[in-house]
Amino acid sequence: MEMPEQPRSRRQTRAAILTHLLQSGGSFRPPLARAVRLSEASLSRILFDLKAEGLIEEVRRPAPYVGGPTGLVSLDDSVALGALELTSQWLSVGVGSLSGELHYTERVPLPKKPTIESVGRVFREALTLLRDWTRRRRIALAQVGITIPGLGRLSVSGNPIIPCDVGRIGDMFAELFAEVPVTFTNSVVAHATFHRCRTENYPFNDAHLFVFVGQGVAGAWVDDPIEDDALDPVELGHMVFGTDGPRCRCGHHGCVEAYTSLPALADLLRATETELLQLGPDWVTTIPLTSRVRRELRQRLFRLGLAIGNTLNVKPCRGVVVSGWPSHLAEEDRKAVIDGIDACLLGGRKLAQVSVAFVPPSNGNDPQAALAFAAFCLTRSGGMPAASTEAA
Missing domain, CATH: 1.10.10.10 (Winged helix-like DNA-binding domain superfamily/Winged helix DNA-binding domain)
Structure with a gap:
């Protein structure tokens, strides 16, 4: 019944x-x-x-x-939203519509060795640009989304990835945009939202795990958008595969991120991260892959699969979406991810009935992910926002 x-x-x-x-x-x-x-x-x-x-x-x-x-x-596309997306090189700021069209965008570079103080100054500069641009055009923002890599329960003020004090930035925001609702989130949640709302024929409608392989490696549980925990970050990138492995930016050794992030890929290919982002899907054909490099790539992707499979052992679900550089690879190389999931998922992938789908990377087009997240916050509030600063 x-x-x-x-x-x-x-x-x-x-x-x-x-x-x-x-x-x-x-x-x-x-x-x-x-x-x-x-x-x-x-x-x-x-x-x-x-x-x-x-x-x-x-x-x-x-x-x-x-x-x-x-x-x-x-x-209605006349609703204006603000977006701020922090990446390893800069802070992107923009204004756009509910359909994802950007009307204004600017990038404020980060210093080589960022500190809480210098990142705070970058945010003040970006927020001032945003305020001046909207004021000149008499545009009222309906919602602002701010995305920060690695933001989570352990890093409300200090952030191991890019040092940044969210409380201080929230105060700065309240001072410059008194009536505008703002929501902070982890970058992976914003990328999951971007794909869920902007990818045509997105593979899943029900609960699934979204995995983002970019500057870092992270996941998000994606569920019914009306639920409070509709988007929950999960730190699968910091699963350690042997403490003698490469050093990760979190300070540990042998994390899956240290093997499979974009910087780790760039290192393996003897290229720079910027080159890879500029080449987009063409890196696969432009950079010659020796059989040794291809073998190493597959081993790393197998590790990524193990991390995903272990995550599904903790919290089972039927769907996995992978976004990032692995999506550019040929199917026989990508298969290593699926083999990794199969090798550690209880009962194996077929018995657990898990489908895996790959979607294109969304890094490099900032602040699109933050803009999609701002749209999601506005729609999820029913267009009745409480004018308060929320931390995700």
């Missing part, structure tokens, strides 16, 4: 509609009503409010079938 569903608050119902529109890119009314489990009459009432508030628009489109609906409901 099915349990009756808990009644949803107005905010939750609005959040369900807006988040569905964000992830689908737009919908006709009948499928939208089905997706968010509302009658068409109830949906109409809420759409009326959302339209009046300037959060959605409805455009007449040819009906998908004779006598079918003609009003395509989508998020």
